[in-house]
Amino acid sequence: MILALVVIGPPGSGKTTYCNGMSQFLSLIGRKVAVINLDPANDTLPYECAVNIEDLIKLSDVMAEHSLGPNGGLVYCMDYLEKNIDWLQSKLEPLVKDHYLLFDFPGQVELFFLHSNAKNVIMRLMKKLDLRLTAVHLVDAHLCCDPGKYISALLLSLSTMLHLELPHVNVLSKIDLIESYGKLAFNLDFYTDVQDLSYLQHHVDQDPRSAKYRKLTKELCEVIENYSLVNFTTLDIQDKESVGNLVKLIDKSNGYIFADINSSAVEFSKIAVRDVDWDYFRYPSLIFKYYVSSY
Numbered sequence: 558m559i560l561a562l563v564v565i566g567p568p569g570s571g572k573t574t575y576c577n578g579m580s581q582f583l584s585l586i587g588r589k590v591a592v593i594n595l596d597p598a599n600d601t602l603p604y605e606c607a608v609n610i611e612d613l614i615k616l617s618d619v620m621a622e623h624s625l626g627p628n629g630g631l632v633y634c635m636d637y638l639e640k641n642i643d644w645l646q647s648k649l650e651p652l653v654k655d656h657y658l659l660f661d662f663p664g665q666v667e668l669f670f671l672h673s674n675a676k677n678v679i680m681r682l683m684k685k686l687d688l689r690l691t692a693v694h695l696v697d698a699h700l701c702c703d704p705g706k707y708i709s710a711l712l713l714s715l716s717t718m719l720h721l722e723l724p725h726v727n728v729l730s731k732i733d734l735i736e737s738y739g740k741l742a743f744n745l746d747f748y749t750d751v752q753d754l755s756y757l758q759h760h761v762d763q764d765p766r767s768a769k770y771r772k773l774t775k776e777l778c779e780v781i782e783n784y785s786l787v788n789f790t791t792l793d794i795q796d797k798e799s800v801g802n803l804v805k806l807i808d809k810s811n812g813y814i815f816a817d818i819n820s821s822a823v824e825f826s827k828i829a830v831r832d833v834d835w836d837y838f839r840y841p842s843l844i845f846k847y848y849v850s851s852y
C-alpha cells in the first residue's frame with residue numbers, strides 16, 4: 558500500500574510551505590518522502606522535488622502559445638497532464654516502492670470542485686499505482702475573521718470534498734497569525750467544528766452590505782449543515798506539535814496506522830497509536846499559544 562497526500566487549497570494558503578515543512582517532519586520521524594510538484598506556476602520551490610510538472614509543460618509557454626491567462630493556462634496544463642498520465646506514472650514508479658508521496662497541486666480551486674482533469678489524474682494514479690490518498694485542503698485561517706469569507710471557505714471545502722471523493726482533512730493554515738487579524742466573533746472551536754451556523758447568519762445580518770444576501774446566506778448555511786461533512790483542524794507549519802497533530806489525523810484517515818510499512822516502533826508509538834486528544838487539550842492550548850480571543 559502506497560500512501561500519498563494530495564495538497565490543495567486556494568492561492569497563498571500555504572501548500573508549498575506545507576509540502577516543504579511536512580516532508581522535513583516526516584523525514585525526521587523516519588519516513589522516506591518524495592514531493593511531486595504538479596503546480597506549473599511554482600517558480601521557486603523551497604523543497605527538492607522528485608518529479609516536477611515543469612519537465613512536461615510550462616505555464617509560461619502555454620500562456621504565450623495559446624494566448625491564455627493564468628487560469629485558462631492552468632486548466633490547459635492539467636488537461637495536458639491528464640493526457641500524458643503515462644509520463645507521470647513512469648516518473649512515480651521508482652518512488653512508490655518505499656516512499657510517502659506529497660503532491661503539491663496548483664491553487665486554482667475550480668480544478669478541484671468543477672473541472673474533471675485533476676480528479677481524473679488523481680483517480681488514474683490511484684488505480685494504476687495502487688495509491689492510498691488523502692486530500693489535505695488548506696484554507697487560510699484569516700478567513701475566520703469575516704463571516705462571509707468563512708461561509709465561502711465552508712462551501713469551497715464542501716464542494717471539493719464532494720467532487721474529489723477522497724479521505725479529506727480540512728486545515729485552517731497559518732493559525733499562528735490569527736490574532737494579528739483582530740478578535741474573532743466566536744471561539745475558535747466554533748470555526749473548527751462548524752457549530753450552529755445560525756449564529757453566524759445573525760452576525761452577517763449586522764453588516765448592512767450583506768443584508769440583501771440574507772436569504773442566500775441562510776440557504777447556503779443550510780446546505781452546509783445538511784451535509785454535515787465539513788470541519789477543520791488547525792496548523793502552524795513552524796510548530797512541531799501542530800504538525801505532529803495533523804500527521805496523527807492524516808495517519809488515521811489514510812490507514813497508515815494499519816499499514817505494514819517499515820516504520821520504527823518509536824515513531825509508531827509516538828504518532829500512530831496515540832489516543833485522540835480531548836477537546837480540552839485541543840482548543841485551550843491554541844488559545845494560550847496564539848492568544849486567540851473573541852469579543
Ligand SMILES: Nc1nc2c(ncn2[C@@H]2O[C@H](COP(=O)(O)OP(=O)(O)OP(=O)(O)O)[C@@H](O)[C@H]2O)c(=O)[nH]1
Binds near residue numbers: 570596599663732734
Ligand atoms: N505564519 C505562517 N505563514 C505561513 C504558514 N504557512 C505558509 N505561510 C506563508 O504563506 C505564504 C504563502 O505560502 P505558499 O506556501 O507559497 O502558499 P501556496 O498555497 O503554495 O501558494 P500558491 O503557490 O500561490 O498557490 C508564504 O509567505 C508562507 O511563508 C504558517 O503556518 N504560518
